[in-house]
Amino acid sequence: MQSPWLLHLDQIGARFAEGGSGSVSFGDDARAETTRAANGTIVVPLTHLATLRASGEDASAFLHNLFSNDIKKLELHGAQWNSFNSPKGRMLASFLVWRDGNDYMLQLSADLLAAMHKKLGMYVLRSKVRLSDTTPDLAAIGLAGPAVATALDAAGLTLPPEAMSATQGAIQVVRVDPARVQVIAPIAQAADLWKKFAAAGAVPAGTAAWRCLDIRAGIPVITQSTQDEFVAQMLNFELIGGVSFQKGCYPGQEIVARTQYLGKLKKRMFLAHAETALAPAAGQDLYAPDFGDQSCGKIVQVAPAPGGGFDLLAVVQLSSRDADQVRIGSPDGDIIRFLPLPYTVS
Structure with a gap:
């Protein structure tokens, strides 16, 4: 019905x-x-x-041990960006998290709901926590x-x-x-x-x-097309408050921390615009002269721009971004023009 x-x-x-x-x-x-x-x-x-509800007396500790942000510091009237990562530090889902009394509301892309409900449920074991689809x-x-x-x-x-x-x-x-x-x-x-x-x-x-x-x-949302592709910092997740570097361990934490402190980040997410008649797609590869026939990045999200063409968020090699010759789909595809984000990307 x-x-x-x-x-x-x-x-x-x-x-x-x-x-x-x-x-x-x-x-x-x-x-x-x-x-x-x-x-x-x-x-x-x-x-x-779509939104999952986490309820039960262990809900806070349960999520704190799985997510990238400090769930235990989420106040009753607060909200947080969070990620759930693979052991290799790649984001399997991005979440907007807020409180509903003692419960925690976990909003994610609807096409990931069933898989994430099942995946997170595998970690419940003996914890006093219940996950439900709202x-x-x-x-x-x-x-x-x-x-x-x-x-x-x-x-x-x-x-x-x-x-x-x-x-x-x-x-x-x-x-x-x-x-x-x-x-x-x-x-x-x-x-x-x-x-x-x-x-x-x-x-x-x-x-x-x-x-x-x-x-x-500059807010990325992980979907099926981009799942398991990016470490949190590639999506600027620490810049929008989605990562805590003071909390304890969680899946992928070692990779996320190493990326932060050893300075090995070679890709970042940027805002861009493409004047093209054919709509780009999330997950589509990007190319640049410094990488030849190899992909230099991927599109994260895309939408028609009000004045024509398409706006997009794209994760791109920093060297390719600096050269400003990034193209969609192939080395001779449509070029994208980078625009300023509302926050600073270093």
Whole structure:
């Protein structure tokens, strides 16, 4: 049976992509939706993301021993970026983590939900912790733009005071950056919230719009296409607060720490733009003259840019970035133009 939330989205014209990615649009081409995100306040069903709940008296210690950040320091009204890594230090999933009372909410790409639920469950053993999929119970709605506070107020909700902070209650608001929030609500209340946000001036938009905002904020999201490809620092994860170097061991910790302290990092993630008619794809190889026929990096995320072409996050060899001749798909493919990130990459 279709949930009332998905039924509501269907009734207002949402179109879901095939393949189980959860990506959604509202009938316009994706570029029209990213243009809306650049020019006003939007409301987005975050169906391309999914959330696991970790509950039980050992939940904090359990996650602390598995994730890259210091879960034990996550306060009741805080939020964190986190990663779960392979023993070789490669990111298997990226997470936005926040508290729901004593429980921990772990949001990741929807196409990784089933695999990560199973994988994390293998570590439970005798720990007093339960992992559950919140999809049947909760909906995530994104708000972005200058009128976010007004839209929240129309629904009787409060804007958290700063980025990476969250409210508590039956409906939670998680502020992911200065101009974006996620509203996490019971399924039965999601449609009513959507109507209130729209009545306050937030314009419906789809996954491409939210992904474009992630890209311009320099926030990577690991998907099936990029799983097990990158060490955390390659994705600037320590620069956005997703890695603690003071906590104890976790899978891949030795590799992450060695990368940090021995100065062996040769790749970094950069923001770029490609003026190409053919859409690039996450996981696609990049090439540069200094590496010849060998790949010099990969695309992490991509979305249509409001003014034409495509914006993307790309992990690239530092030498190739400095030469500024990086191309998509082959040594003679379309060139990408690097843009400044909102934070400093050294």
